[in-house]
Amino acid sequence: MNERSEPAVGLKAKTLRHPLIRKLSNFTVLSLEECDAIESATTKIAEFAAGDDVIQRGDRTGGVNLLLEGFACRYKILEDGRRQILAYLVPGDLCDLHVFLLRRMDHSIGALSRSKVATIPQSAILGFTNSYPNLTRALWWTTLLDEAITREWVVNIGQRTAYERMAHLFCELFHRLHAIGETAGKSYPLPVTQATLGDTLGLSNVHINRTLQDLRRDGLISFNNGTVTIKNLAKLEAAAFFSPDYLHLLDVTEPFA
Amino acid sequence: MNERSEPAVGLKAKTLRHPLIRKLSNFTVLSLEECDAIESATTKIAEFAAGDDVIQRGDRTGGVNLLLEGFACRYKILEDGRRQILAYLVPGDLCDLHVFLLRRMDHSIGALSRSKVATIPQSAILGFTNSYPNLTRALWWTTLLDEAITREWVVNIGQRTAYERMAHLFCELFHRLHAIGETAGKSYPLPVTQATLGDTLGLSNVHINRTLQDLRRDGLISFNNGTVTIKNLAKLEAAAFFSPDYLHLLDVTEPFA
DNA sequence: CGCCGTGTTGACTATTCTCAACCCAGGTGG
DNA sequence: CCACCTGGGTTGAGAATAGTCAACACGGCG
Numbered sequence: 189m190n191e192r193s194e195p196a197v198g199l200k201a202k203t204l205r206h207p208l209i210r211k212l213s214n215f216t217v218l219s220l221e222e223c224d225a226i227e228s229a230t231t232k233i234a235e236f237a238a239g240d241d242v243i244q245r246g247d248r249t250g251g252v253n254l255l256l257e258g259f260a261c262r263y264k265i266l267e268d269g270r271r272q273i274l275a276y277l278v279p280g281d282l283c284d285l286h287v288f289l290l291r292r293m294d295h296s297i298g299a300l301s302r303s304k305v306a307t308i309p310q311s312a313i314l315g316f317t318n319s320y321p322n323l324t325r326a327l328w329w330t331t332l333l334d335e336a337i338t339r340e341w342v343v344n345i346g347q348r349t350a351y352e353r354m355a356h357l358f359c360e361l362f363h364r365l366h367a368i369g370e371t372a373g374k375s376y377p378l379p380v381t382q383a384t385l386g387d388t389l390g391l392s393n394v395h396i397n398r399t400l401q402d403l404r405r406d407g408l409i410s411f412n413n414g415t416v417t418i419k420n421l422a423k424l425e426a427a428a429f430f431s432p433d434y435l436h437l438l439d440v441t442e443p444f445a
Numbered sequence: 446m447n448e449r450s451e452p453a454v455g456l457k458a459k460t461l462r463h464p465l466i467r468k469l470s471n472f473t474v475l476s477l478e479e480c481d482a483i484e485s486a487t488t489k490i491a492e493f494a495a496g497d498d499v500i501q502r503g504d505r506t507g508g509v510n511l512l513l514e515g516f517a518c519r520y521k522i523l524e525d526g527r528r529q530i531l532a533y534l535v536p537g538d539l540c541d542l543h544v545f546l547l548r549r550m551d552h553s554i555g556a557l558s559r560s561k562v563a564t565i566p567q568s569a570i571l572g573f574t575n576s577y578p579n580l581t582r583a584l585w586w587t588t589l590l591d592e593a594i595t596r597e598w599v600v601n602i603g604q605r606t607a608y609e610r611m612a613h614l615f616c617e618l619f620h621r622l623h624a625i626g627e628t629a630g631k632s633y634p635l636p637v638t639q640a641t642l643g644d645t646l647g648l649s650n651v652h653i654n655r656t657l658q659d660l661r662r663d664g665l666i667s668f669n670n671g672t673v674t675i676k677n678l679a680k681l682e683a684a685a686f687f688s689p690d691y692l693h694l695l696d697v698t699e700p701f702a
Numbered sequence: 703c704g705c706c707g708t709g710t711t712g713a714c715t716a717t718t719c720t721c722a723a724c725c726c727a728g729g730t731g732g
Numbered sequence: 733c734c735a736c737c738t739g740g741g742t743t744g745a746g747a748a749t750a751g752t753c754a755a756c757a758c759g760g761c762g
Contacts, residue, residue: 215546264600266686272600286593289472289586294593294691317582321575328585329546335592336543336551338599343521343529346602346647350750381708390603392751397710429523433503434551607718638740649719654742 206230207280208254210368212326214437222323229312230254236299238379243284244296251307253283258303259379263387264295273388275338276300276361280368285331288313301379301414333436340434345390348429350399353389355428358409358416360435367437374421379414463487464537465511467625469583471694479580486569487511493556495636500541501553508564510540515560516636520644521552530645532595533557533618537625542588545570558636558671590693597691602647605686607656610646612685615666615673617692624694632674 208230209223218226233256236242242253242260255277262274274295277283283297288310317324337360344356365376382400383393391399403409408424410417418424465487466480475483490513493499499510499517512534519531531552534540540554545567574581594617601613622633639657640650648656660666665681667674675681 262596264596266600266604268686270604272603274596274599286589289582289589290593290693292690294693295596318578321578321581324578324581324585325546325574328581328588331585331592332543332546332588335588335595336547338592338595339519339521339531339552342531342595342598342602343523345599346529347523347527383708393708394710394752395750398750401710429525433549436547436551640740650740651720651742652718655718658742 207256207368208282211280211330212323214367215329216322216326218323218326222320225312225316225320225323229308230306232307232309234305234307236260236303236305238299238301240299242297242299242303242305243287243293245293247287248292249284249287249307249310251309252285252288252313253297254306254308255279255281255283256304256306259300259377260297260303261300261384261388262295262297271387272390273384274341275334276364276388278364278368278370281334282327282330285313285327300384301377336434336436350389350391350395351402352428353391354385354396354399354403355408355424356430357385357389358403358411358418359421359425359428359430359432361416362418362421363432363435363437367435374419375415375417377414378411378416464513464625465539468537468587469580471624472586473579473583475580475583479577482569482573482577482580486565487563489564489566491562491564493517493560493562495556495558497556499554499556499560499562500544500550502550504544505549506541506544506564506567508566509542509545509570510554511563511565512536512538512540513561513563516557516634517554517560518557518641518645519552519554528644529647530641531598532591533645535621535625535627538591539584539587542570542584557641558634593691593693607646607648607652608659609685610648611642611653611656611660612665612681613687614642614646615660615668615675616678616682616685616687616689618673619675619678620689620692620694624692631676631678632672634671635668635673636671 206223206227209218209226212218212226232251236258243249245264257279260277260281260283262277263271264274265271277297283305284293287293313327316327340360344353348356361378362371362376365371370376380388382396385391385400386393386396389396400411403424404411406423406427407419408427409419424430463480463484466475466483469475469483489508493515500506502521514536517534517538517540519534520528521531522528534554540562541550544550570584573584597617601610605613618635619628619633622628627633637645639653642648642657643650643653646653657668661668663680663684664676665684666676681687
């Protein structure tokens, strides 16, 4: 029908429609009862424009936000204005499951593009954890996955050069988006400016610009109009010292035939 | 009796003896039954020498390791030998609760000093999650706490200068160790070399050495023989742009009277 | 038309790294 | 008991990486 990649794991048509169920299905088989519980808890849906904050540091929300469509990011800002992006969120990711257990947000979440967000009531989550051990473990698993990615970001920023670092980011996003069927061939959307990439990788916008040119010159990627195109995945991964194990994806299918 | 700081939260004498119960008590009140379950699951105890690996990348353990005494760290090594430390573990911290839900370790854990580690059987953890929702939430909470700290490390390495970065690390460890009563006045143990600090902060050992001298010269800290002494906490925290909210400590008592 | 956000470039600066040497304390073996 | 070795800490000099500042190009949009 189009060039979009198939979702990684085969699932029943019904569950596929719900991005959280699809995500959790990478970890466990949810019962029909559990699926129904999730679906009936995600009815309240809000829209955000690019740049809007979904939730801010210090907030104690009444519910947990689930990204249904669009891109968002976690970020923190230091007193003097320096900003660090901590994670990219893609459809199916939970924004602030933290708040359910930690008392308040220690960082903010902003929409990077026009986004749809469902809010699951606090009480629903509490109910899940009281009644559905399997679902609880699945939700817990998603937070462990987030943590694994954050750990790799520490390695990325701490040890890799600008060139390797940027290559690594593009690899990670490719694999994550491929797993949820949001890639189109060798391309995927990344609705950010070069300055935002700088806040992601701990580099200045000027240096981002030059490093991007280097990657393009070496035939590894291109990045235009919010779209990343991978020209040579093998070389990109080698340049990044990329190893996908930390993403804990069940499917390790070769992305390119 | 001695200079050691009091544990942050008042608890019954019995539970205080078990570091995991003490830690979880920062989040919730555990029932006697839950405490008993934890205690009877942590009988198998092993010792490690400084430098030993407690668990390695790729392992799928039969159990979850709990640090009872000593210091340890999470770390990852790139193919070409570069090493990044991802976290410091102190008594009461769980090493690899990940492995219970993620299939295998994506990083290694090494002992930084002579350490005692208890191994909780996989089956015991599974039993907890099936029978004790409150305990499950508490364990989940510990992993969210780890993640919050890891996120702050991303900010630290990505945005702060060498000087600020090192100051921030010393602040974090002071607060964490104070909360578990492992500080002695303004001092606490940190059994690492300068090269290890380099792997922690993403800096070369030479630069660590010089930055340490700067901090000492400015009267903020001293670091000798594996002991950190905070000379001026207010100035240190200001220099680091340190804000303790991300540690999600219940007690925010002033560390110095 | 003119403004603004974004991307690009050049010149210069600053931070941090690398390499190499040296010191010192502790441990080991002759 | 001493000579030696090793691991950690310290210093200097020079190089590389990345940041800052400033200017300009370009397109979208009021």
